Amino acid sequence: MGNREKKTDVILIGAGTMSATLGTILKELVPEWEITVFEKLGSAGEESSNEWNNAGTGHAALCELNYTVEKPDGTVDITKAIKINEQFQVSRQFWSYLVNRNLIHNPQDFIRSLPHMSMVQGEENVRFLKKRFEAMSNNPLFRGAEFSDDPKKLMEWFPLIMQQRPLNEAIAATKNEAGTDVNFGALTRMLFNHLESENVNIHYKHRVDNMKRTNDGAWELKVKNLESGTIERHTAKFVFVGGGGGSLHILQKSGIPEGKHIGGFPVSGLFLVCNNPEVVAKHHAKVYGKAKVGAPPMSVPHLDTRFIDNKKSLLFGPFAGFSPKFLKTGSVCDLITSVKPDNLLTMLSAGVKEMSLTKYLIQQVLLSKEQRIEDLREFIPTATVEDWDLVVAGQRVQVIKDTEAGGKGTLQFGTEVITSGDGSVAALLGASPGASTAVHVMLDVINRCFPQQMKEWEPKIKEMIPSYGMSLMDNPKLLYKVQTSTAEALELNERKPIVS
Numbered sequence: 001m002g003n004r005e006k007k008t009d010v011i012l013i014g015a016g017t018m019s020a021t022l023g024t025i026l027k028e029l030v031p032e033w034e035i036t037v038f039e040k041l042g043s044a045g046e047e048s049s050n051e052w053n054n055a056g057t058g059h060a061a062l063c064e065l066n067y068t069v070e071k072p073d074g075t076v077d078i079t080k081a082i083k084i085n086e087q088f089q090v091s092r093q094f095w096s097y098l099v100n101r102n103l104i105h106n107p108q109d110f111i112r113s114l115p116h117m118s119m120v121q122g123e124e125n126v127r128f129l130k131k132r133f134e135a136m137s138n139n140p141l142f143r144g145a146e147f148s149d150d151p152k153k154l155m156e157w158f159p160l161i162m163q164q165r166p167l168n169e170a171i172a173a174t175k176n177e178a179g180t181d182v183n184f185g186a187l188t189r190m191l192f193n194h195l196e197s198e199n200v201n202i203h204y205k206h207r208v209d210n211m212k213r214t215n216d217g218a219w220e221l222k223v224k225n226l227e228s229g230t231i232e233r234h235t236a237k238f239v240f241v242g243g244g245g246g247s248l249h250i251l252q253k254s255g256i257p258e259g260k261h262i263g264g265f266p267v268s269g270l271f272l273v274c275n276n277p278e279v280v281a282k283h284h285a286k287v288y289g290k291a292k293v294g295a296p297p298m299s300v301p302h303l304d305t306r307f308i309d310n311k312k313s314l315l316f317g318p319f320a321g322f323s324p325k326f327l328k329t330g331s332v333c334d335l336i337t338s339v340k341p342d343n344l345l346t347m348l349s350a351g352v353k354e355m356s357l358t359k360y361l362i363q364q365v366l367l368s369k370e371q372r373i374e375d376l377r378e379f380i381p382t383a384t385v386e387d388w389d390l391v392v393a394g395q396r397v398q399v400i401k402d403t404e405a406g407g408k409g410t411l412q413f414g415t416e417v418i419t420s421g422d423g424s425v426a427a428l429l430g431a432s433p434g435a436s437t438a439v440h441v442m443l444d445v446i447n448r449c450f451p452q453q454m455k456e457w458e459p460k461i462k463e464m465i466p467s468y469g470m471s472l473m474d475n476p477k478l479l480y481k482v483q484t485s486t487a488e489a490l491e492l493n494e495r496k497p498i499v500s
Helices: 017-029 079-100 123-137 151-157 184-197 244-254 344-353 355-365 369-376 434-449 451-464 476-489
Strands: 003-007 010-013 035-039 111-113 116-121 146-148 171-176 180-182 201-204 206-213 219-225 231-236 238-241 262-274 286-288 302-308 311-321 388-403 407-412 415-419 425-430
Touching (some): 010 017, 010 219, 017 079, 017 184, 017 238, 035 231, 079 434, 079 451, 079 476, 116 123, 123 146, 146 151, 151 171, 180 302, 206 244, 219 238, 238 244, 244 262, 244 388, 244 425, 262 344, 311 355, 311 369, 311 388, 344 355, 344 388, 369 388, 388 425, 415 434, 434 451
Parallel strands (some): 003 231, 010 035, 010 238, 035 201, 238 425
Antiparallel strands (some): 146 171, 206 219, 262 388, 286 302, 302 311, 388 407, 415 425
16 A cells, blocks of 8 residues: 655646636636646546436526525515526636637537426416516516417427416416526536646546644645555645535545534436327427425426437436435435534434425335426327336535524525635535526635635736626626627527517
8 A cells, every 4th residue: 555645736626617617717817826636536527517317407497496495475586597607607707718718629519509397287386477477577688588378388388398288277388498408417517628738637536535734734635546456645735525415525634624513415316208200390499397395405406308329319307206315325324424413403403304305205205207207298298108118317416504594403405615614624415496597606706715815807807708707787788798708719599589
């Protein structure tokens, strides 16, 4: 067994979208920095970022009803939708910069235009959708959207959904042509190919087993080469933990106080995938419905056209499952070993609070294929068992922490960044909107961890993201310029946005 030691400037743990994005940004800001990446699997983008392990939606709040809530006074709060849309515009700008600089190529391999639609059934839901549409249509970020409750118009929008549907059923939808399908697996591989060309040291089949402080304030990582079995020691002044569900264990090993009292609850996802090309050809959109009463936000059903390996596919889901693993390739002991003395009370409190989620997961796990097809028939009345196969998607670890609003053991649905007080460690936890907002999230990491350099780096950041530091919602002309230029660079054939 060997025991080598190597120093580097930055260590990225995990070869997913987040590490790929952070590494690419840092290489543009400080090309002289030496960056090392450790990934326990054999290639990049094989866990959460893999195209079969996520919905492939460019989350811009154009269709996701869980990003807008109806308040007690009947009005619809679109604050979260605005925030997520602005963040996705940041991602589009960065990707466009990379394409225009020839740092990545063939954007059609990872992003395509695809209408985003919301579809609801029942008179109460139709009223909500109309109010949501009215609240959003006056905002420049969402202009160009359409609303209809006319069956003939809906037949034009999604014939597969309307085929043989009862005419007396209350149904409505919104449509936005600015939606996208994003292959985050392909994007991740592109970014790591670029980083490799920039002499970033990428080590696959290497597992980080521990990390600890050195006397000079740096971090020493104990890394196991899974092929040779040798143990290596690597040190860096900054470490980013982007290991998906595996991030929590590494964060705990760091011992930083900011990582205390945080737990994780794993939820697995399953999708139905259509195996009939004739059915696949009849649908061309991402259509999001509304979660059933009592179901968690991540259970929002959607019928998605996907483009994977240049082939058009059709997926429906997600159906929730349960596994104690924090990663698809993880261990059945992941959940139990994540419980520590400092987060035990937090985890127990969450267990008491989230009995309804536990019940929901049990119900989902026990569903037969026929019962899943019955759920699909709410979207496609003519769906048959023979046309669909069940595939297991990725594992998502929902963050559990103590919050002022929710109290002890509050389950968080979203993306969380944890940073040490001195900025030497950052870890990404949580789930959706995740990869869609990776550029915004990684800029936040950089701002938190390198505050002294931000003034020096700001001109370059603005070159990469022209809207940096500004609200696109409050600058319609800049929004028009950003949407038009990014659509051209990314070869998106969406309608031109409206500018006032």
